[in-house]
Amino acid sequence: MNQKKISDASGYIKEQLKETPLIGLILGSGLGVLGEEIENPVIIPYTDIPHFPESTVSGHKGQLVVGILEGKQVIAMQGRFHYYEGYSMEQVTFPIRVMKDLGIKSIIVTNAAGGINESFQPGDLMLITDHINNMGNNPLIGKNDDELGARFPDMSQGYDREYIKHAETCANEIGISVQKGVYVGNTGPAYETPAEVRMLKIIGGDAVGMSTVPEVIVSRHAGIRVLGISCISNMAAGILDQPLTHHEVIETTEKVRENFLKFVKKIISTLP
Numbered sequence: 001m002n003q004k005k006i007s008d009a010s011g012y013i014k015e016q017l018k019e020t021p022l023i024g025l026i027l028g029s030g031l032g033v034l035g036e037e038i039e040n041p042v043i044i045p046y047t048d049i050p051h052f053p054e055s056t057v058s059g060h061k062g063q064l065v066v067g068i069l070e071g072k073q074v075i076a077m078q079g080r081f082h083y084y085e086g087y088s089m090e091q092v093t094f095p096i097r098v099m100k101d102l103g104i105k106s107i108i109v110t111n112a113a114g115g116i117n118e119s120f121q122p123g124d125l126m127l128i129t130d131h132i133n134n135m136g137n138n139p140l141i142g143k144n145d146d147e148l149g150a151r152f153p154d155m156s157q158g159y160d161r162e163y164i165k166h167a168e169t170c171a172n173e174i175g176i177s178v179q180k181g182v183y184v185g186n187t188g189p190a191y192e193t194p195a196e197v198r199m200l201k202i203i204g205g206d207a208v209g210m211s212t213v214p215e216v217i218v219s220r221h222a223g224i225r226v227l228g229i230s231c232i233s234n235m236a237a238g239i240l241d242q243p244l245t246h247h248e249v250i251e252t253t254e255k256v257r258e259n260f261l262k263f264v265k266k267i268i269s270t271l272p
Ligand code: HPA
Pocket: 112, 113, 114, 115, 191, 192, 208, 209, 210, 233, 234, 235, 236, 237, 244, 249
């Protein structure tokens, strides 16, 4: 990872900000609306930021929104970079390095995911307790920059336990129920086969998606505390006897929009 590229990007962003963002937000498929709640937003399209890749999927906007949410300085990514789009792992996780350089201490990573756990229902929100990297790659492969993090970073608490507890308390307070579980990161872009979903269940997965794992690995490498939230947009292939579509994924995330917004705002307002 090239430190100059990181500081080029963060320098460009800093020029436009008056305050230092403390909380990063990655808004997944259909969940970008949270960015619209940010007050006094500074909006920066990815295409304007030096060395930032361009987002290519519909349902993803491709811009940073920086400002105040629930009294906290936040920096939100409306749209992320996926490995299946053809970006390298370094490109996928570049924004994390940049947000770290800007000063964030915590990150809330969100995604849409298919439910593997049969007690889940489409529309459920799941707090990610842990992940399984099933992508066959790792963003930290290559020469390690010791200034950025350890060669062999600990992943025993990838998802911050205090944050999970905090999020559960918030869910109780606003009267919504949330699931907890293990997120499996697959490359996509094809959805899983029913046989693959059965395998993912056996290896301990509760939900499956095509993002998040690289960003969380790099966040932990950088010492950023992570909270992960999956919106269960559909049941994974083969659980119900029906085909999967991206349309269904977006439709479900739109249905849970109100709960999702309320939940994440509550979490941010009192995040330790
Ligand atoms: N599988 C993989 N990624 C997904 C799914 C799924 O079922 N739903 C939303 N993202």
